[in-house]
Amino acid sequence: MTFGRRIPVAVLGATGLVGQRIVQRLASHPRLVVAEVVASARAEESDYGGVTDWALPEEMPDSLRHMRLKGAGEEVGSALVLSALPGHVAATVELALVEAGHVVCTNASAHRMRPDVPLIVPEVNPGMMRLVREQPWRAQAGALIANPNCVVAGLALALAPIQKRWGVRGGVIVTLQAMSGAGANGPSAVCMSGNVVPHIEGEAEKIPLELNRILGITATWSVAVNRVPVLDGHVAHVFLDLDRAAHPEEVEEELEKFRGPEPCASLASLPDAPLYLRREDDRPKPRLDVGRGGGMTVTVAQVRRSPPHGLALTILVHTTVRGAAGACIANAELAVEMGFVGRGFRMESRNARS
């Protein structure tokens, strides 16, 4: 198979909700092209189209329909790997791949807090990519780059300009999280219909750690998380304690003019403006607002004073796009832009097992 000037990509966990989003978004990508799709062992010797329980409103890309789906443990030949594996699988599989010289951009939580793995939101902390150069497998041309938890992907974008100007000491975060965040085998309709589930395993612990790491702060957070019967789109209400008093109108201006630094304008997946401000009292609403910027724009609303906290706001982030697949692809674009992919990928180290 030839891919012209596009860079071939292997997608791990390609049959899952995030994997489907990745292959759907790469179907029209200018620089990257899906060359291999991998899922669990039961998928061996099957076509992607025949095995995948396609869940997106967009059609499955024709190029994927008859692509052979590789099973876990089969060889991967592409230098660039986008991983949507469950965390416990990613923990070992991703390390084997980077040690064999692959550049792995991962959605999984397994390595997000490892000090030498960059946890990246391109508009917020692209500089953390420097950690790649210190990774033990860099000598083999491998690299491991993580995107954050889906709620954190939205929170980091909304809080970055506030932290920069007013300083964030901490606060309270209350989430209303969509069902797609739980993956293809998430909670059943019987569990979710007419219900709110006030617990998501491990989520309340991950949010403060990942958020602080991306923003480069040591803020103190109280977090409550809820699963709600919404398909796509996590809402988070945030009450912030700031170093300096902020006027809500100034905060709104700061959010509206926020743009990522230099490399962001050249990354195909990023929207012109990462944040969209709504001033209506009854927004954001997942069904109406989640698709803005192709799912890559985070909606911020209800910016106000809220004693005893200095400031309150509400965000909406697309669960599987900005919160996962789109974020992972943007990190891959950044890795390509920074020259981490391709150069020095050793022929003899190709074909590591997934």
Ligand SMILES: NC(=O)c1ccc[n+]([C@@H]2O[C@H](COP(=O)([O-])OP(=O)(O)OC[C@H]3O[C@@H](n4cnc5c(N)ncnc54)[C@H](OP(=O)(O)O)[C@@H]3O)[C@@H](O)[C@H]2O)c1
């Ligand atoms: N859903 C979200 O919004 C979201 C957001 C941020 C991060 N994440 C993270 O992204 C990852 C994927 O999430 P998801 O929601 O897409 O999960 P999912 O729908 O459950 O999909 C999991 C995928 O992994 C594959 N898989 C499972 N066990 C495997 C194994 N032993 N070897 C190889 N492949 C295996 C599955 O293949 P089969 O179909 O063959 O079983 C499937 O393709 C997770 O780490 C999750 O925490 C998800």
